Amino acid sequence: MSGFREFAEKxxxxxxxxxxxxxxxxxxxxxxxxxxxxxATADSLGLFGAEVIKVELPPRGDLMRYVAPEGFFWKEVxxxxxxxxxxxxxxxxxxxxAEGKELFLALAEKSDVVVENLRxxxxxxxxxxxxxxxxxxxxxxxxxxxxFGQWGPFSAGRASYDATAQAVSxxxxxxxxxxxxxxxxxxxxxxxxAALMSAIAILAALAARRKTGEGQLIDLSQAEAMxxxxxxxWPYAGLTGKDRMRNGNVDPSYPPSGIYRCRDGFVAVSxxxxxxxxxxxxxxxxxxxxxxxxxxxxxxxxxxxxxxxxEVVRRAEEAGFSAAPVRGGKEQYRDPHLRARxxxxxxxxxxxxxxxxxGPAPKLSESPGRVKWCAKPVGWDNDRVFGGLLGLSxxxxxxxxxxxxxxxxxDIPGARPPKGSVTP
Amino acid sequence: MTGxxxxxxxxxxxxxxxxxxxxxxxxxxxxxCPGHFGGMVAASILGEFGAExxxxxxxxxxxxxxxxxxxxxxxxxxxxxxxxxxxxxxxSIDTEGVTGRGLLRRLALSSDVIVAAExxxxxxxxxxxxxxxxxxxxxxxxxxxxTYGSFGPDADRPVRDSDILCQALSGAPYIVxxxxxxxxxxxxxxxxxxxxxxxxxxxxxxxxxxxxxAALRFREETGMGQAVDLAGAEALMMFxxxxxxxxxxxxxxxxRVGNFDPAVFPYTYIRCRDGYTFLAAYxxxxxxxxxxxxxxxxxxxxxxxxxxxxRVALENERALLSILEEWSGGRTADEILSAVESYTSKKSGPxxxxxxxxxxxxLETLEEENWTERGCFVRADDPAxxxxxxxxxxxxxxxxxxxxxxxxxxxxxxxxxxxxxxxGGTEEEYRRLEEAGVFRHSE
Numbered sequence: 001m002s003g004f005r006e007f008a009e010k011x012x013x014x015x016x017x018x019x020x021x022x023x024x025x026x027x028x029x030x031x032x033x034x035x036x037x038x039x040a041t042a043d044s045l046g047l048f049g050a051e052v053i054k055v056e057l058p059p060r061g062d063l064m065r066y067v068a069p070e071g072f073f074w075k076e077v078x079x080x081x082x083x084x085x086x087x088x089x090x091x092x093x094x095x096x097x098a099e100g101k102e103l104f105l106a107l108a109e110k111s112d113v114v115v116e117n118l119r120x121x122x123x124x125x126x127x128x129x130x131x132x133x134x135x136x137x138x139x140x141x142x143x144x145x146x147x148f149g150q151w152g153p154f155s156a157g158r159a160s161y162d163a164t165a166q167a168v169s170x171x172x173x174x175x176x177x178x179x180x181x182x183x184x185x186x187x188x189x190x191x192x193x194a195a196l197m198s199a200i201a202i203l204a205a206l207a208a209r210r211k212t213g214e215g216q217l218i219d220l221s222q223a224e225a226m227x228x229x230x231x232x233x234w235p236y237a238g239l240t241g242k243d244r245m246r247n248g249n250v251d252p253s254y255p256p257s258g259i260y261r262c263r264d265g266f267v268a269v270s271x272x273x274x275x276x277x278x279x280x281x282x283x284x285x286x287x288x289x290x291x292x293x294x295x296x297x298x299x300x301x302x303x304x305x306x307x308x309x310x311e312v313v314r315r316a317e318e319a320g321f322s323a324a325p326v327r328g329g330k331e332q333y334r335d336p337h338l339r340a341r342x343x344x345x346x347x348x349x350x351x352x353x354x355x356x357x358x359g360p361a362p363k364l365s366e367s368p369g370r371v372k373w374c375a376k377p378v379g380w381d382n383d384r385v386f387g388g389l390l391g392l393s394x395x396x397x398x399x400x401x402x403x404x405x406x407x408x409x410x411d412i413p414g415a416r417p418p419k420g421s422v423t424p
Numbered sequence: 425m426t427g428x429x430x431x432x433x434x435x436x437x438x439x440x441x442x443x444x445x446x447x448x449x450x451x452x453x454x455x456x457c458p459g460h461f462g463g464m465v466a467a468s469i470l471g472e473f474g475a476e477x478x479x480x481x482x483x484x485x486x487x488x489x490x491x492x493x494x495x496x497x498x499x500x501x502x503x504x505x506x507x508x509x510x511x512x513x514x515x516s517i518d519t520e521g522v523t524g525r526g527l528l529r530r531l532a533l534s535s536d537v538i539v540a541a542e543x544x545x546x547x548x549x550x551x552x553x554x555x556x557x558x559x560x561x562x563x564x565x566x567x568x569x570x571t572y573g574s575f576g577p578d579a580d581r582p583v584r585d586s587d588i589l590c591q592a593l594s595g596a597p598y599i600v601x602x603x604x605x606x607x608x609x610x611x612x613x614x615x616x617x618x619x620x621x622x623x624x625x626x627x628x629x630x631x632x633x634x635x636x637x638a639a640l641r642f643r644e645e646t647g648m649g650q651a652v653d654l655a656g657a658e659a660l661m662m663f664x665x666x667x668x669x670x671x672x673x674x675x676x677x678x679x680r681v682g683n684f685d686p687a688v689f690p691y692t693y694i695r696c697r698d699g700y701t702f703l704a705a706y707x708x709x710x711x712x713x714x715x716x717x718x719x720x721x722x723x724x725x726x727x728x729x730x731x732x733x734x735r736v737a738l739e740n741e742r743a744l745l746s747i748l749e750e751w752s753g754g755r756t757a758d759e760i761l762s763a764v765e766s767y768t769s770k771k772s773g774p775x776x777x778x779x780x781x782x783x784x785x786x787l788e789t790l791e792e793e794n795w796t797e798r799g800c801f802v803r804a805d806d807p808a809x810x811x812x813x814x815x816x817x818x819x820x821x822x823x824x825x826x827x828x829x830x831x832x833x834x835x836x837x838x839x840x841x842x843x844x845x846x847x848g849g850t851e852e853e854y855r856r857l858e859e860a861g862v863f864r865h866s867e
Contacts, residue, residue: 003555063777066732079672150433161779164704168784182700192662194818197818204447207640216822217435219820228816229621229627232502233621235812259588259615276584322586324657326593340576341575362654367638
């Protein structure tokens with residue numbers, strides 16, 4: 001075992017995380033967002049210690065609350081809403097009335113970052129866009145997440161979801177099989193990828209602010225984020241004038257690397273260099289192919305078809321090429337490796353009890369990320385934020401609630417607390 | 425055009441970025457990632473925000489240079505490498521000997537961030553491992569990239585990290601692709617399907633850059649560096665939606681549903697006259713709008729489709745898809761977009777949430793004016809490789825815009841500059857090292 005391996009087991013141990021400081025402590029983020037692109041951006045900052053105030057329109061709040069797999073709600077919350085909204089404070093605030101705008105501006109004065117994903121220009125129309133906010137707080141870093149950008153021919157009026165970005169960027173055109181239609185990724189990759197890019201730009205802008213004191217506007221289109229991920233697609237189009245084709249499950253850059261069917265599931269076989277290619281050829285009984293030409297995928301397919309995934313992985317380790325099983329949620333949920341790394345982790349939530357979640361991917365030895373609590377009902381933290389942070393009195397908050405400027409959850413699944421819970 | 429739109433354009437247009445300050449100016453990143461695309465991405469992202477990136481290649485150049493889909497090589501370098509070879513200095517050092525290792529270590533100790541995709545044992549042999557570096561330089565931020573991560577029961581598995589391994593373990597392909605039909609032998613495409621680009625490696629690089637930036641923020645506050653461990657498998661896993669919470673709350677795992685979605689329908693690609701287009705209506709109000717748009721308002725009250733729950737039953741998704749395609753089959757994607765926009769522009773709130781967008785082939789994306797106007801592509805006139813079409817940094821920023829600055833160069837092109845500029849060596853010392861073969865050039 002290398003020294004680093006030994007160090008890593010101790011330095012990254014999930015058990016020690018609660019006693020360690022947080023990397024983004026002291027950063028306050030205001031989120032005015034729905035569904036995934038904006039919420040996932042703020043979620044990744046919140047996982048590393050930023051205080052995220054999620055502003056929702058009462059009483060229904062973020063419409064993602066009602067996106068439920070097979071229509072299933074658990075303790076009044078959709079399992080699809082949870083992973084996007086960890087460690088947040090939830091306030092219900094209507095930005096349409098003047099008093100609502102003023103409350104938002106007051107919150108922005110005390111914040112470092114705003115994340116929004118409304119249609120381009122909406123926040124500005126409401127009088128709470130970047131130009132209005134920076135009057136009150138020149139240091140504000142304002143991430144405007146959208147489908148097509150804040151300016152340009154497609155910016156006005158067009159809405160966008162994850163799969164819009166998958167579609168218009170060219171991403172789907174290169175995913176799937178050549179003799180089949182383009183394949184939409186079955187998960188919301190066009191939101192998450194762009195959300196992570198937005199969070200990265202926010203951290204870069206905060207680093208810049210440390211030097212200058214100035215905030216800035218970050219305009220990120222989710223389609224443009226996906227365009228950036230398409231590796232050799234663009235230089236290929238530029239050089240040949242041709243579309244890169246869908247190549248099914250074989251990686252055209254590293255053939256015959258790809259996904260193959262086994263007796264009991266699927267396995268990824270990977271050969272990254274000549275050494276691995278030679279080892280695979282030997283294992284397949286095809287040493288004549290050890291030279292410049294890769295082993296044909298059909299040979300690998302035949303080899304895998306007669307074995308279990310476990311056998312292929314074991315044989316690869318012995319033979320000197322690489323392989324890994326194709327895993328789904330069920331295997332991940334029970335995987336001792338992911339549990340030991342805190343990548344699948346239990347959360348002890350005051351409202352929901354134990355909830356198992358994905359923990360943060362990057363493990364930091366000194367200031368690690370963590371899931372502290374789960375998503376809350378609409379307006380759950382109104383008193384803490386409007387009372388505690390803005391110093392409103394109970395009477396003032398009641399009056400604002402009476403005029404429906406601030407508010408709490410609708411009495412429907414997705415918005416409300418679990419039955420029998422004690423409300424704040 | 426509103427005042428804000430106009431302002432945003434002037435303030436963030438990438439063609440006006442030159443001359444503006446950079447967010448990460450003054451930060452030095454050393455990239456030790458031969459053969460590893462995710463590591464290149466992590467370094468590229470930091471470089472786009474202004475960090476000074478020094479890429480160290482082994483003698484003969486990074487093996488990733490020789491990866492060449494369709495055999496296309498430009499002066500010995502394939503397109504995958506060229507797509508990420510931006511904003512770097514290229515150094516090639518022979519680290520077999522003690523002199524080369526010493527130079528590499530000096531470079532590492534002059535850096536703020538190390539991005540490493542080599543196994544720990546190899547880094548130790550090179551004198552460039554985290555534990556020995558931090559002894560001399562506790563502020564260092566060290567990003568370690570691998571498939572499984574640096575700790576945990578599977579950390580010792582002897583794999584060479586790659587996109588396909590990370591994708592497989594992430595859970596992404598498991599929920600991409602067509603399901604098998606009952607009672608018949610599965611066709612090749614009825615299988616977990618890889619994302620066609622190197623999305624696993626790319627997202628590994630993105631989370632790596634995020635981890636580094638979070639660690640740098642902590643360093644600004646405390647002066648302390650740290651190690652960042654990132655498993656490529658786990659990077660893309662973060663995007664696999666509610667895999668874990670659904671298992672935990674319902675005991676259910678997500679399965680492949682082709683171009684459908686288990687939580688929302690319609691949310692799919694539909695056939696249209698000129699290809700495919702995306703069509704979605706997330707909630708009851710939007711669904712009603714969509715049924716008006718296709719001229720079938722009565723279907724909003726059809727029990728098969730009247731609630732979100734009934735709409736996501738697979739047989740109802742199939743039935744609704746054929747109804748939608750009856751309408752879309754004779755229309756182009758642009759006509760569908762116009763029909764949706766003319767209806768939803770009169771609505772607001774949940775009823776306006778009908779969304780569409782053509783499934784573009786790459787050349788179709790390149791033809792759309794939005795992306796060109798917004799500077800999404802760089803047409804680099806590269807001294808070494810000629811004209812290259814590349815994706816630009818996607819962010820438009822008013823204060824410290826990210827930007828593409830320089831393209832690919834042959835291995836070792838910046839040896840002299842780096843030795844003299846960063847390590848403070850003399851021209852004579854440099855010549856001796858070059859003659860001794862410690863610094864290498866490919867040309």
